[in-house]
Amino acid sequence: MAAKPQTDHDRRKQISIRGIAPVENVVDLKKAFNRHLHYTIVKDRNVATPRDYYLALAHTIRDHLVGRWIRTQQHYYEKDPKRVYYLSLEFYMGRTLANTMVNLGIQSSCDEALYQLGLDIEELEEIEEDAGLGNGGLGRLAACFLDSMATLGLAAYGYGIRYDYGIFAQKIENGWQVEEPDEWLRYGNPWEKARPEYVLPINFYGRVEDNGGKKRWVDTQVVFAMPYDSPIPGYGNNTVNTMRLWSAKASSNFDLKFFNNGEYIQAVCDRNEAENISRVLYPNDNFFEGKELRLKQEYFLVAATLQDIIRRFKSSRFGSRDPIRTSFDSFPDKVAIQLNDTHPSLAIPELLRILVDIEGLPWDKAWEVTVKACAYTNHTVLPEALERWPVHLLEKLLPRHLEIIYYINHLFLQEVAKKFPGDSEKMKRMSLVEEDGEKRVNMAYMAIVGSHAINGVAAIHSQIIKTDTFRDFAEMFPDRFQNKTNGITPRRWLLLCNPGLSDVIAEKIGEEWVTNLYALTGLKKFAKDETFLRTIIKVKQENKMKLAEYIKQEFNITVNTSSIFDIQVKRIHEYKRQLMNCFHMIVLYNRLKKNPSMKFTPRTIMIGGKAAPGYHMAKLIIKLINNVGRTVNNDPIIGDRLKIVYLENYRVSLAEKIIPAADLSEQISTAGTEASGTGNMKFQLNGALTIGTLDGANVEMREEMGDENIFIFGMNVEEVEETKRQGYNAREFYEKNGELKQLLDQINNGYFSPEDPNMFKDIYNNIMYTDRFMLCKDFESYISCQDRVSEVFRDPLEWAKMCLLNIASSGKFSSDRTISEYAKDIWGVEPNDIKLPAPHETPEDFGLDSKAAKK
Structure with missing residues (x-):
């Protein structure tokens, strides 16, 4: 059984990266905390609730802000x-x-x-x-x-x-x-x-x-x-x-x-x-x-x-x-x-x-x-x-x-x-x-x-x-x-949410990166240092164990922490193509059902995000993902090789738990539709590799890290425009690709909704007759790229090297x-x-x- 990950308290006692200001007197902080509990919250330790303690601490911290x-x-x-x-x-x-x-x-x-x-x-x-x-x-x-x-x-x-x-x-x-x-x-x-x-x-x-x-x-x-x-x-x-x-x-x-x-x-x-x-x-x-x-x-x-x-x-x-x-x-x-x-x-x-x-x-x-x-x-x-x-x-x-x-x-x-x-x-x-x-x-x-x-x-x-x-x-x-x-602030999106990674970076190159993210380029010289790469792997594994614990507690799903943590978290919208991610889930499931003894890299696919309350198609996509998850997660043939998790109520505080644990970041919008994205930057900074199209900031991320350290697939903006000019027909791709045809037929005929075979017909019709964001055109390239992801993940040191070079190339994407x-x-x-x-x-x-x- 794996060792329990360190608590943040254990880490903070070992390192001093957060001690940028003169160290506050612990005795004075305790006095201030007790004073606020007594005078501000009007409670004592006999009747105080955890929320009272939080409020007393918040007022104690606020005292340190007021003068400034x-x-x-x-x-x-x-x-x-x-x-x-x-x-x-x-x-x-x-x-x-x-x-x-x-x-x-x-x-x-x-x-x-x-x-x-x-x-x-x-x-x-x-x-x-x-x-x-x-x-x-x-x-x-x-x-x-x-x-x-x-x-x-x-x-x-x-x-x-x-x-x-x-x-x-x-x-x-x-x-x-x-x-x-x-x-x-x-x-x-x-x-x-x-x-x-x-x-x-x-x-x-x-x-x-x-x-x-x-x-x-x-x-x-x-x-x-x-x-x-x-x-x-x-x-x-x-x-x-x-x-x-x-x-x-x-x-x-x-x-x-x-x-x-x-x-x-x-x-x-x-x-x-x-x-x-x-x-x-x-x-x-x-x-x-x-x-x-x-x-x-x-x-x-x-x-x-x-x-x-x-x-x-x-x-x-x-x-x-x-x-x-x-x-x-x-x-x-x-x-x-x-x-x-x-x-x-x-x-x-x-x-x-x-x-x-x-x-x-x-x-x-x-x-x-x-x-x-x-x-x-x-x-x-x-x-x-x-x-x-x-x-x-x-x-x-x-x-x-x-x-x-x-x-x-x-x-x-x-x-x-x-x-x-x-x-x-x-x-x-x-x-x-x-x-x-x-x-x-x-x-x-x-x-x-x-x-x-x-x-x-x-x-x-x-x-x-x-x-x-x-x-x-x-x-x-x-x-x-x-x-x-x-850009993103490195304070919240690395120092705060990923203390383990912050510490090992600071031990290697110091703390300048906290306010000058370009300093992370100093990590590149350790790309062949096996000991350091194994340290990066260890930190990632600890973060994955913490997220797995949360998933078990919140959703009662046990996930394999040795699997690829494949994560797409953002608003649910057709242009962000969570549906294509869902297609990949079905492809993996169908492959395992067809050949249970095949060589297979275990994968836990997590999707999180909210749909606008009146957005019918986005809400139907959420339902489809959850129904596919229900089918996959309860199939004994699949076991722990493939799990689907819908991360309910995605928000900033949940992102702080998810992003440090990610192995793979999904940034798969149709080229020319995502203005920039910032989730892509957060994942990169925390040592996740990106699978994505040449859209938004993905283009500049690739320029910074090199084509060999990112998984790019699909059409670029010019090819999207050319496809529109020539006239796009989803059925052409449906007829040519057996895996695409199989999964679309499954969606259409109620395989994932036996209680209501017509439940997902709107999704099928939308793809076959409209497909505004051209999922079918990019499907084959996406699946092929995902297969390459699985292949690379089997070599832990190569994967860790790519992760390190992602982190080291994050400097441009600081909001500073x-x-x-x-x-x-x-x-x-x-x-x-x-x-x-x-x-x-x-x-x-x-x-x-x-x-x-x-x-």
Whole structure:
């Protein structure tokens, strides 16, 4: 029987990689913990629950943030650097406790303090609810970016919405996805600080009044935005930035007539409608849903945020005595607004409305200020994901903004006519207002016209948006389009989630990689060091054993830890082709059934991810995967050579368990559909090999590590386009490939659904008659590549060498690098050097009675 893997406590006692700051006094930490248990939680050890202990620990850790947090904000007030405002409708933060301890360098001390108190820090970490305020890649990228901006010392703020309910909790019942509400705030959030003193009014509906050319938006309905601030600590540098999330609150006053006509109770109850704006995150990923509530959320975010930005701009240390501030000439020199996809693109007409209608700037000056301040990141080329808001909805909800959008479009089309005279088709294509069918405003077009920089998130994606998706605009504004390949924070995605691997890397090359991931190239010289390769194998095996233990506990499935851990975790979407992975499962099953004594490399295939609640095909794919798993896992002929596991309720905290244990990472989207991907980077950094198409960041990963260290299959972008031009017919491949034909017939005739033979006919018909993402075309190449994976895995040292070279080639994919490029090429900002507070400073030492502290 294999030895039990080390606990994180055992590891932390052996190594010092987390001791980047002066080691905290364990005695003081114990005292602080007991004090919070007593005074904050109001419990003693006789009645305290594990959750009480978690909350006491969270408040103890937060104490270590507060001084740095106040000092950072004072520094920004006093030095008045240019500030970055990152606007995102999603921030997929996950858990905060362990990440904060890692970035403050006190994880080992806290672990020892709790150990001496008879508590297990790992158990307490598991109690924390994920802050699941995102659907997937876009929201998690925003979270990684906040970490990197703080670590690089940039004066930056994340702005989003404090949803009462985050991404739904996924349950698998009889193989089907069932959604349950995510009440992440049920027990409170110890990391946030409400700021009721900064509540702001947000207007909706109403009408536009024209007084001799002076426009006023009147008769509006008012909702209030209440800010909640969370600290974002940098790694070992004393910077603590702020993420400010807005919560919707109803107006506190209402007409006194309600007291007289008996409708007072109803009036109070009706307040819920206003507060619904921040009630729930829309659970759609790469799919646009044109609902009024969603539009309200988008405007609510930008209206509150821009008021806050302008307040801070005017009230800086220099603003009150700088006449240029009131003219807004210096606004782009002090403010960088980054739009994370089109969701916050209403920031453009809203900033124009404020500058023209309220601040009195002439249109040309307001337009110049807006374009210089705003920049737009595009995250998708899928047509169903691009936002197009119906004109009638904008007219009803935001009448003044619709006027401004029309005027932007009018002036823009005049410029198009000048640059491309006589090209009426181009003008029609480039209009922000689409006239075909229902009149709609194309929000991506508006974001491009109103921003000084537009970027894709991987080299191939940025090329596609220039040459295809937004080709006309790239011709119009060639200097605006850039690439910023995504990245991930190495603090959470290696140091925190994979302490075993972090330790062996640090022993070999030191700790510089934590803030300079390119330092991992130093590992390449150990690629032929058998002893080191066996150490890498040992760490991976320990991580696999921990994940196997979790799977046994949660799903009652026993998996073979000597098998390939073949993992695909991401949102369930047809373009990500989880269905092709399912085809491979069926192929392996059929081969083993046909020849049980065949030479076979054991494999555990795990798929995890959530489908949008209304996405029929994605939910049917989940059901098929689970039914195939039911068939495979209960077949005695198969045994432990092949197991299928559906990883229920995939989320950030589960990813932290899965990714370190992976042998093979599935990144198999149809070429040209995945903008970048960041899961691919997380797996690479943790020593998993990738099987993938030449899509998104896979292309650049291959460039970094070499073709021999990645498993590439299928069509490239050019071949996909050529196949579309020639006309694609799935039946052609169905007839030619016996394994493909067999599995599709099994799906169609109810082999995996004997209780309902017609259950998966929609999948069969979709593949045979539509197959938009061309699974059948890539199938043979995929299966052949998977066979090569199995062959290579039989040589443990060769596999470990490839894993090591993957890790050593991860440097480019740090979000620190990505943010450095944004800072230099788009925002024009510099790092700040924030001095560490003295160990025993009091609140008075932070200037809490000063004007600075109030800003």
